[in-house]
Structure formats: C-alpha cells, structure tokens
Amino acid sequence: xxxxxxxxxxxxAFKVALxxxxxxxxxxxxxxxxxxxxRKLTSEINSLRAKRNEISKKVAAAKREKRDEEASKLIExxxxxxxxxxxxxxDQRKLEEKQREILLRIPNIPHESVPVGEDETYNVEVRRWGxxxxxxxEPKAHWDIGPDLNLLDIERAGKxxxxxxxxxxxxxxxxxRALINFMLDLHTKExxxxxxxxxxxxxxxxxxxxxQLPKFEEEAYNTxxxxxxxxxxxxxxxxxxxxxxxxxxxxLPLKYVAYSPCYRREAGSYGKDVRxxxxxxxxxxxxxxxxxxxxxxYEDLETLVSHAEEVLKRLKIPYxxxxxxxxxxxxxxxxxxxxxxxxxxxxxxxxxSSCSNTEAFQSRxxxxxxxxxxxxxxxxxxxxxxxxxxxxxxxxxxENYQQPDGSVKIPEALVPYTGFExxx
RNA sequence: GGAGGCGUAGCCUAAUUGGCUAAGGCGUCGGUCUUGAAAACCGAUGGGGUGAACGCCCCGUGUGGGUUCGAGUCCCACCGCCUCCGCCA
Numbered sequence: 001x002x003x004x005x006x007x008x009x010x011x012x013a014f015k016v017a018l019x020x021x022x023x024x025x026x027x028x029x030x031x032x033x034x035x036x037x038x039r040k041l042t043s044e045i046n047s048l049r050a051k052r053n054e055i056s057k058k059v060a061a062a063k064r065e066k067r068d069e070e071a072s073k074l075i076e077x078x079x080x081x082x083x084x085x086x087x088x089x090x091d092q093r094k095l096e097e098k099q100r101e102i103l104l105r106i107p108n109i110p111h112e113s114v115p116v117g118e119d120e121t122y123n124v125e126v127r128r129w130g131x132x133x134x135x136x137x138e139p140k141a142h143w144d145i146g147p148d149l150n151l152l153d154i155e156r157a158g159k160x161x162x163x164x165x166x167x168x169x170x171x172x173x174x175x176x177r178a179l180i181n182f183m184l185d186l187h188t189k190e191x192x193x194x195x196x197x198x199x200x201x202x203x204x205x206x207x208x209x210x211x212q213l214p215k216f217e218e219e220a221y222n223t224x225x226x227x228x229x230x231x232x233x234x235x236x237x238x239x240x241x242x243x244x245x246x247x248x249x250x251x252l253p254l255k256y257v258a259y260s261p262c263y264r265r266e267a268g269s270y271g272k273d274v275r276x277x278x279x280x281x282x283x284x285x286x287x288x289x290x291x292x293x294x295x296x297x298y299e300d301l302e303t304l305v306s307h308a309e310e311v312l313k314r315l316k317i318p319y320x321x322x323x324x325x326x327x328x329x330x331x332x333x334x335x336x337x338x339x340x341x342x343x344x345x346x347x348x349x350x351x352x353s354s355c356s357n358t359e360a361f362q363s364r365x366x367x368x369x370x371x372x373x374x375x376x377x378x379x380x381x382x383x384x385x386x387x388x389x390x391x392x393x394x395x396x397x398x399e400n401y402q403q404p405d406g407s408v409k410i411p412e413a414l415v416p417y418t419g420f421e422x423x424x
Numbered sequence: 425g426g427a428g429g430c431g432u433a434g435c436c437u438a439a440u441u442g443g444c445u446a447a448g449g450c451g452u453c454g455g456u457c458u459u460g461a462a463a464a465c466c467g468a469u470g471g472g473g474u475g476a477a478c479g480c481c482c483c484g485u486g487u488g489g490g491u492u493c494g495a496g497u498c499c500c501a502c503c504g505c506c507u508c509c510g511c512c513a
Binding site: 039042043045046047048049050052053055056057058059060061063064071072074075076077078079080081082244245246247248369371372373374375376377 | 434443444452453454468469470471472473474480481482483486492493494
C-alpha cells in the first residue's frame with residue numbers, strides 16, 4: 001500500500017510512477033478527491049466530539065452537585081450531538097472503505113534506479129556468470145530426459161491432478177529433496193538466515209497484507225469453506241510473521257529462510273511454458289525474506305541477490321542477473337532483480353529467482369514497524385527473494401549436466417546431499 | 425466440536441456500583457548534574473486532523489458492532505491464547 005501522506009505531498013510523482021508501470025493514473029485523482037472529503041468530514045466530527053466530551057464532563061459535575069434539572073438539559077443536548085456524530089461517522093466509514101478499495105489496488109512506486117519501460121524488453125542485464133553450456137551432442141530438454149529415464153512422470157500426474165503437475169521417482173525425487181536441504185543449509189549456516197517452517201494455508205488478511213489480494217484472487221487456490229488460501233510462495237507467511245508488532249531497532253535486520261511448496265493457479269498463462277515442469281501449479285521453493293531499516297534496504301537487496309546467486313555458483317550452473325523495468329515488475333516491488341538460469345531447451349536464460357525490495361509497501365498493510373533509538377516508530381522495509389525455485393533448479397541440472405548416454409551428472413556440491421554422483 | 429477462563433501501552437502490572445487526564449513500575453531516548461560514567465531528578469516514548477510555528481483537538485484497553493449524555497468497565501459477534509472433555513496422525 002502506498003503512503004497516503006506522501007501522495008498528498010506529491011501526487012504528480014505517483015502519477016508518473018503509475019504511468020511508467022502501465023497503470024491508469026486516474027486512481028490518484030480519485031483517491032485525492034476522497035481524501036479531501038474525508039479530511040473535511042473528520043475535522044467536523046472531531047469538533048463535535050470535543051463538544052460532546054465537554055458536555056459529558058458537565059453532566060458529571062451537575063450530577064455530583066445535585067443540579068438534576070441542569071443535568072437532564074445537558075443530557076438532552078448531548079444526545080442530539082451524539083446522533084449527529086453517528087450519522088457523520090457512517091459517511092466517514094463509507095469514504096474510508098471506498099478509499100481503501102482503491103488504495104489496495106495501487107501498485108508500489110518504482111525506485112529511481114529502475115529502468116523505465118513498458119515491458120521486459122526494457123529490462124537491463126546487470127551481469128553474467130559462466131558461459132552457456134556447450135554440448136558435443138544434441139542436448140535434450142528435461143521433458144525428454146526425465147521420462148526417458150523413467151523418473152519424471154507427467155502422464156500419471158495428469159491422471160491424478162490435471163495438467164501442470166508432475167510426479168518424480170527414485171533419484172529424481174531424492175534430487176529434489178537434496179536441493180532443498182542444500183539450499184537451506186547454505187542460507188542458514190553461511191548466510192545467517194533463521195529457518196522457518198511455515199503454514200501452507202493462510203487467512204484472507206494474510207494474503208491481503210502481503211499484496212496478493214485483492215488484485216490477484218484469480219491466481220490463488222482458495223478453500224471455500226474456511227476462506228483459507230494455499231500460499232503461492234513462503235513469502236506470504238514470512239513477511240506477515242511480525243504483523244502488528246513493533247520490533248526493536250537492534251533486532252534488525254531479521255533474515256528468514258523457509259522451504260515450502262508453492263501453489264499457483266497460473267490463470268492467464270495458457271500456452272506459456274506448457275511442456276515439462278517449468279510452470280506447474282505446485283512447485284517447491286526456498287524463500288529468503290529480510291526485515292530491515294529503510295536507510296539500508298537497497299544495500300541489503302544486493303546482498304540478498306548475492307545469496308541467491310551463490311546457490312547457482314556452487315552448483316556451477318550458468319546464469320545472469322537482470323534488473324526489471326517498471327513495466328515488468330511485480331505489484332508489490334519497488335525494485336526487482338531476476339536471476340535467470342541457462343536452459344538448453346529454451347536456448348536462453350529462464351527466471352529461477354526474483355528478488356525484490358518492497359520498501360514499506362507490505363509493512364504498511366501488515367503494520368509491521370520498528371522503534372528507533374530515539375523512540376520514533378517507523379515501518380520496516382521488507383525484501384524477498386527466491387533462493388531458489390527448487391523445481392527449476394532441478395530442471396537446470398538435468399539439462400546442463402546431461403551426458404551423451406542420457407544419464408545426468410550430479411553437481412559436486414550436491415553429492416553429499418544425494419549420496420550418488422550420477423542419475424540413474 | 426463441548427465447558428470454563430483470559431486479552432490494558434515496547435514489556436510488566438492497576439483502575440469503587442460506568443464519570444474529570446488509563447495510575448504505577450521497567451525498558452528506551454533526550455536533558456540537568458559530572459572530567460567521564462553511574463545514581464538522582466526533569467521530560468519524551470501509539471495513530472490521526474488542523475496550523476508557518478508554540479499549540480489546539482480527536483481517536484486508541486485483541487477486532488467489529490451495540491447500550492449510554494458518557495464504556496477498560498455492561499451486552500452481542502468474531503479473532504487469539506490458556507485449562508478441562510471429546511476426536512485424532
């Protein structure tokens with residue numbers, strides 16, 4: 001959620017931001033109009049309440065001194081004011097509701113360092129690591145490698161759950177598990193994250209605070225009976241961990257890592273990445289989240305990205321880092337780096353991690369704040385990033401480590417976790 | 425699912441039968457004092473409106489309603505926590 005006080009000060013900046021993101025800037029004027037009405041009404045209500053409080057005091061005094069007639073006159077007067085207040089409060093409530101509805105659908109404001117552009121063609125490649133893998137044979141795509149080894153079963157998954165699901169067997173199942181443990185160990189032991197095991201079902205508010213709702217309800221799986229949502233990423237529980245709390249400045253930054261499955265309906269992505277296990281309704285991910293102070297959040301974002309990159313470096317898989325343009329960024333982000341891994345089947349780089357600074361966009365919604373040494377209370381900045389998407393990492397290993405005979409080598413760093421060096 | 429209890433500020437704890445400003449303690453920050461520190465003392469320590477500013481005013485006792493001139497206090501619903509019972513991997 002954007003900051004209404006900032007909006008009052010500089011509406012033009014917000015309009016530019018919305019335009020750059022491809023949103024309708026009309027929303028800003030609507031908000032301002034409602035805000036003006038709201039402030040007028042609020043002042044009116046305030047002074048009425050002041051008058052009522054005064055009368056209440058007089059009633060108490062009159063009763064104490066047994067001036068019953070005066071008291072009942074005052075009570076009569078108070079009653080009238082009370083009724084008026086109630087009526088105005090109803091109007092005020094309606095205005096607030098209307099404003100909140102719009103406010104919740106306004107995306108975050110891009111940071112000044114973000115390239116302006118309407119789509120991904122304006123993204124900027126920041127760096128590359130390694131070279132695209134070369135083969136002296138015709139490399140296969142993972143949707144062939146897996147089934148050829150009888151370890152990836154898309155057909156039976158379809159029977160069980162429909163399209164965009166997979167089954168993994170034997171060494172491939174174990175590879176998935178090994179990757180999760182490898183990533184969690186790396187981030188907890190070497191990068192200083194605290195491991196969290198999170199609920200996979202969360203309340204509607206939780207989804208709203210992290211920015212998934214109300215705008216993206218179509219994207220989420222919902223259990224109708226209890227109105228709980230399957231998490232699309234562990235980011236959702238992690239960034240809401242301290243909702244409503246006031247943290248101590250000394251506690252920051254807080255760094256959390258969580259493994260969880262992610263559930264996404266992928267509505268509107270028909271025809272996109274239909275083959276294999278690149279875009280599934282369910283996939284595993286190890287997620288990194290930082291709670292940090294505003295003055296250092298952009299520096300911390302760079303650190304977070306480097307932590308995610310380290311996974312690929314250890315696995316020796318070529319990748320590049322891309323700075324997303326205003327038109328390609330997610331709803332909650334002020335700035336986002338994608339890490340893209342080399343996939344021979346795409347003959348291109350493919351997103352495997354997305355690392356964002358959401359500044360106070362999420363923490364304003366969830367009321368997650370911290371107290372500075374001088375007593376001032378402020379919203380924390382929240383960063384999130386995949387470290388990494390496990391399914392796509394598995395795909396990257398299959399495709400980049402495939403051998404001419406159809407087998408797949410296991411990256412050296414992973415062997416302690418798999419217990420084998422080659423598949424099958 | 426059933427019965428009961430609880431929810432007060434960053435934390436801990438009070439508040440006659442509804443009535444003046446939610447008392448007090450701890451912590452934190454600032455100040456006085458000091459060579460420096462501690463102690464002591466003074467002040468600040470949730471949100472909002474208005475104003476150039478000193479300030480003025482409103483809201484805030486888990487959340488949302490209700491009763492009342494007036495609610496921490498009374499009523500209803502919900503959420504969360506605890507105890508007991510039932511069910512359960």
